[in-house]
């Protein structure tokens with residue numbers, strides 16, 4: 432970039448490559464289990480995922496289905512047929528010496544995902560999403576990659592299905608990438624093809640360049656983008672990480688340009704603990720990988736898979752429906768659609784009780800208390816009925832809202848008690864309607880003179896009867912309600 436740029440206003444251009452681990456039972460090209468969380472190293476392996484000579488890959492249909500569902504959610508084109516290529520490079524975590532990936536016929540192309548940042552909605556273009564296998568994992572012992580005494584390799588992860596989602600260079604700020612990643616995770620979880628809690632389930636490479644802001648007005652030209660020197664930042668594993676790494680790069684690149692220096696076109700590494708990016712190597716080019724077709728896997732016809740595979744209602748659509756159908760505020764509807772589990776749970780309660788009450792209880796009370804304890808709705812699995820019962824206790828006016836929130840809910844979460852147990856133990860029950868009614872009947876039966884006085888028009892008599900009922904209920908009944916009940920009985 433010329434030194435002239437130093438005096439111009441600069442703007443960031445950012446594109447992401449996001450690697451997502453798909454939740455399948457077995458690996459993408461062999462029958463090894465992907466459930467490797469507590470497994471001993473190298474126990475989930477076979478000749479195929481170890482790359483032994485003569486072992487052949489068999490494509491996992493579930494992985495392709497997951498990618499097609501994702502394609503539908505991203506409004507992407509699903510081609511008639513999709514196929515695999517070998518991407519050749521040498522690294523110890525890659526036993527075959529090549530990675531099976533997709534090149535010229537990825538399973539999804541030309542999609543988009545809408546994000547919202549500060550009330551502005553923007554569609555981020557999705558260039559492509561393709562399937563590939565994860566390499567194994569390396570563990571450097573006694574230091575970093577440069578200083579370690581030796582390195583251990585574990586092939587349990589080798590062959591785990593990944594989908595790589597490549598965006599157009601449509602982001603204009605680090606903040607937007609964070610919103611995008613959060614939204615993408617939401618969609619992936621709704622589709623049931625992804626587990627955000629799993630270590631390393633989301634890995635991001637972020638490409639960034641700084642260009643004269645004027646060049647971006649009315650959309651960036653291909654030329655501007657191609658000419659700009661960009662860096663690719665690797666090793667990002669969270670939304671926040673992406674935002675921080677890119678904010679660092681914005682400053683670093685801007686400073687370089689303003690001092691009249693050129694930004695190197697290179698691959699950089701995000702050092703999370705130090706909060707900086709460091710140079711790794713000059714950027715590799717496509718030709719370095721000597722892509723060629725995988726002859727052991729025939730092309731796969733997927734033209735009619737898009738119609739065959741259903742996807743659930745996605746978060747945006749569901750949020751809008753919640754606003755319309757249940758009259759919720761946008762904020763409440765957003766909270767309630769943040770995960771599919773929360774949304775399903777809210778709907779179940781809203782259909783039995785008042786939707787406003789259901790919204791308050793799920794969005795504010797429950798999510799608030801879970802959040803405070805660093806818990807997720809999934810931690811309540813198997814106990815949804817108990818929570819529904821708590822809402823019922825409030826809806827039927829059997830306990831006060833305050834006690835429900837501050838005592839019962841908290842003990843339910845902290846001590847795993849059922850709501851009725853807490854109510855009983857802490858003696859929180861308001862005097863039930865039945866009990867008040869019984870006391871009213873008793874008071875009438877025991878005081879015939881007062882009843883007679885009342886019928887003769889003595890208003891003082893009713894006050895006496897109210898007093899009797901209050902005494903019988905230990906003062907916990909509502910005097911106004913008692914008064915009404917007495918009159919109903921007597922008239």
Ligand code: ADP
Nearest residue numbers: 444445446447598599600638639640656659661
């Ligand atoms: P490569 O093959 O070098 O990785 P691609 O053309 O496939 O390059 O693009 C990779 C990523 O780089 C995409 O996410 C794309 O949006 C992004 N990108 C392209 N041009 C720019 C640019 N000028 N600044 C920032 N990111 C860019």
Ligand code: MG
Nearest residue numbers: 448636638663
């Ligand atoms: Mg790249």
Ligand code: ZN
Nearest residue numbers: 461463477480
């Ligand atoms: Zn295997």
